[in-house]
Amino acid sequence: MTSFIEQLSLERFPPMADSQLQAWDAADELLLDQHQLGEGAIWILNDHFGALGCGLRLADNDRPLYWVNDSFVAHQALAHNLEQNTLEPLECQQQIEQLQGVDAPAGIIIKLPRNLKLLSNQLDWLNAHLPAGTPVVIGARQRDMPSTLPELTRQLLDDTRPSRAIKKARLIYGVLSGRQSGQAELTSWHCAELGQTIHNLANTYGGKQLDIGARLLLENLPKCNGEMIDLGCGNGVLTIAMAKANPDCQIIATDESWHGLEACKLNSEAYSDRIDYQWNDCLSGVEGGSVDLVLCNPPFHQQQAVTDHIAWQMFRDAKRVLKTGGKLRIVGNRHLAYHIKLTRLFGGCETIAANAKFVVLEAQKRRQVSDY
Numbered sequence: 147m148t149s150f151i152e153q154l155s156l157e158r159f160p161p162m163a164d165s166q167l168q169a170w171d172a173a174d175e176l177l178l179d180q181h182q183l184g185e186g187a188i189w190i191l192n193d194h195f196g197a198l199g200c201g202l203r204l205a206d207n208d209r210p211l212y213w214v215n216d217s218f219v220a221h222q223a224l225a226h227n228l229e230q231n232t233l234e235p236l237e238c239q240q241q242i243e244q245l246q247g248v249d250a251p252a253g254i255i256i257k258l259p260r261n262l263k264l265l266s267n268q269l270d271w272l273n274a275h276l277p278a279g280t281p282v283v284i285g286a287r288q289r290d291m292p293s294t295l296p297e298l299t300r301q302l303l304d305d306t307r308p309s310r311a312i313k314k315a316r317l318i319y320g321v322l323s324g325r326q327s328g329q330a331e332l333t334s335w336h337c338a339e340l341g342q343t344i345h346n347l348a349n350t351y352g353g354k355q356l357d358i359g360a361r362l363l364l365e366n367l368p369k370c371n372g373e374m375i376d377l378g379c380g381n382g383v384l385t386i387a388m389a390k391a392n393p394d395c396q397i398i399a400t401d402e403s404w405h406g407l408e409a410c411k412l413n414s415e416a417y418s419d420r421i422d423y424q425w426n427d428c429l430s431g432v433e434g435g436s437v438d439l440v441l442c443n444p445p446f447h448q449q450q451a452v453t454d455h456i457a458w459q460m461f462r463d464a465k466r467v468l469k470t471g472g473k474l475r476i477v478g479n480r481h482l483a484y485h486i487k488l489t490r491l492f493g494g495c496e497t498i499a500a501n502a503k504f505v506v507l508e509a510q511k512r513r514q515v516s517d518y
């Protein structure tokens with residue numbers, strides 16, 4: 147029998163002509179073919195590029211499907227892949243709390259997120275809001291399953307049992323237990339550099355301390371009296387520092403992670419009258435030639451894949467939205483050699499600061515630079 151995945155045409159988002167990276171993996175295939183859930187609504191959590199949403203829609207056009215993902219890019223990927231396969235849209239939300247009050251599910255399908263804090267947070271919510279005994283199926287490639295996963299699933303689910311491994315992926319079947327992990331909703335820590343408490347939600351980037359790249363950038367912040375963007379703002383540490391030091395500065399704080407943006411809102415509340423918060427993929431839809439400065443501490447992975455294509459897209463978008471004379475200031479790991487990208491794109495770049503691991507670089511949008 148052909149699997150649902152084989153009947154679909156699926157692309158990562160944004161689609162890249164020469165990419166070797168697939169939009170689905172063996173765990174998606176296994177989840178679609180062997181979820182064993184009965185009739186009724188299905189809730190789908192953390193589906194990276196929409197393979198699960200598309201496959202379940204293809205399997206049954208009438209089944210109510212509720213799809214939750216923190217990532218703006220994942221929402222775009224799902225919409226793109228549904229359209230490519232001429233499938234009907236699903237009910238989509240950014241975080242699990244938004245499912246309160248919708249059709250109780252026959253079961254929940256969870257693609258294992260990279261961050262186990264998010265899984266714990268989602269299972270806690272499900273245990274608090276749905277009847278014990280509701281079926282849950284978690285899927286992942288074996289190499290993406292951390293050693294702590296069995297203990298976490300046994301703590302929060304009953305009747306857990308792993309499937310056979312197929313193509314190096316495995317499912318964990320279980321049912322909701324009603325138990326809680328004890329993990330706090332927020333991870334809160336004192337940021338001495340900003341003189342304030344910083345809160346992270348379960349899927350906000352970072353832990354209980356300042357990112358080391360962000361620290362070097364904080365020590366080397368530019369001045370800005372006009373319009374600036376904190377691109378990939380995460381919990382907002384750069385936004386807060388800029389708002390504090392530059393009382394006339396207007397800021398767009400943007401991230402593709404809903405939990406990133408929510409944390410940024412919470413942490414930068416004192417300056418919110420000067421901040422526009424945007425859930426977005428890089429700077430899509432931001433007007434060209436409109437800002438004086440872009441600050442960026444770019445990511446170097448997408449889901450499990452290490453890749454520099456997001457940094458590339460961020461730098462290109464930054465160039466587009468900067469006014470002539472405007473500047474992009476970034477921090478990056480030395481080995482990523484971002485100076486080559488910036489030089490190619492902007493025609494040059496300056497090293498502002500460096501330490502053993504990181505480098506802060508600045509590029510200026512000149513009048514005559516060709517588009518890469």
Ligand SMILES: C[S@@+](CC[C@H](N)C(=O)[O-])C[C@H]1O[C@@H](n2cnc3c(N)ncnc32)[C@H](O)[C@@H]1O
Nearest residue numbers: 351357360378379380401402403427428443445
């Ligand atoms: C290295 S973290 C930096 C977070 C924060 N600015 C700091 O310095 O601590 C990179 C951030 O980029 C965000 N990000 C990843 N892909 C993105 C995209 N396509 N568009 C916007 N933000 C993205 C991540 O969610 C993450 O918050």
